[in-house]
Amino acid sequence: MTDDCAECGFAYDLELAPSVASLAGEYAARYADLLLRTERSALARRAEAGVWSPLEYACHVRDVLLVQRERVLSARRTDTPVATPMGRDERVEHEGYALQDPSDVARQLTDAASLFGNVLHRLPAVDWERTLVYSYPEPAERSLRWVAVHTLHELRHHLLDARRRLPRPAGAEN
Numbered sequence: 001m002t003d004d005c006a007e008c009g010f011a012y013d014l015e016l017a018p019s020v021a022s023l024a025g026e027y028a029a030r031y032a033d034l035l036l037r038t039e040r041s042a043l044a045r046r047a048e049a050g051v052w053s054p055l056e057y058a059c060h061v062r063d064v065l066l067v068q069r070e071r072v073l074s075a076r077r078t079d080t081p082v083a084t085p086m087g088r089d090e091r092v093e094h095e096g097y098a099l100q101d102p103s104d105v106a107r108q109l110t111d112a113a114s115l116f117g118n119v120l121h122r123l124p125a126v127d128w129e130r131t132l133v134y135s136y137p138e139p140a141e142r143s144l145r146w147v148a149v150h151t152l153h154e155l156r157h158h159l160l161d162a163r164r165r166l167p168r169p170a171g172a173e174n
Contacts, residue, residue: 003150008157017128017145020152021117024065027155028113031058031162032106038166044098047165052092054162058105059097060088061158065112068151072119072144075132080141082133120148 003012016023035043035058043055052060067086074081091097127144134142134150142150 003146003153005153005157008153008160010153010156012146012149012153014143014145014149016152017148018120020148021120023152024113024117024120024155025110027152027159028065028110030159031061031109034058034159034162034166035102035106035109038102040102042166043102045165046098051165052161053098054165055100055102055105056092056097057158057162057165058102058109059095059100060091061155062105062109062112063088063091063095064151064154065109065116068147069112069116069119071132071134072116072123072147075130075144075147076123076127080131080133083135085135116151 004010034054038054040055043058044053046053046056063086071081071083074083087094123144128148130144131141132144132147133139134147
């Protein structure tokens, strides 16, 4: 089974895992820039029913970083814990993603990337191979190396999703 993403072109290279801490910070800065430089109405608008707005994608990524941090910490404390699903779809409504202030989300997303990155920076080499049972897309035992790379994929993929949902500037090419 390959985890590579045909939609965004992301390749799951597990050797990237140690660099994910700094890459997460770089992606968080890109989200923050998008959130702080785009009109709120454009950020909160859903282009079509059932597809998240750019603001909702940013909130989701913030929460992914926090959840993944806890999963990594859990795998360091316990042998092969089962990762509880984060309830990604329920969170959109339960936490009011579309109503959140973009500047707050930018700050929180940057902080979440820093917290996640700190946990990865502190992983001893042997702990990268610790495992947990990850439930998505189907239950499977995954290494912390995979969790880090999967989180990087989430950051990258959803930034593309968010940008695709924004109106194109006048004169922009397709």
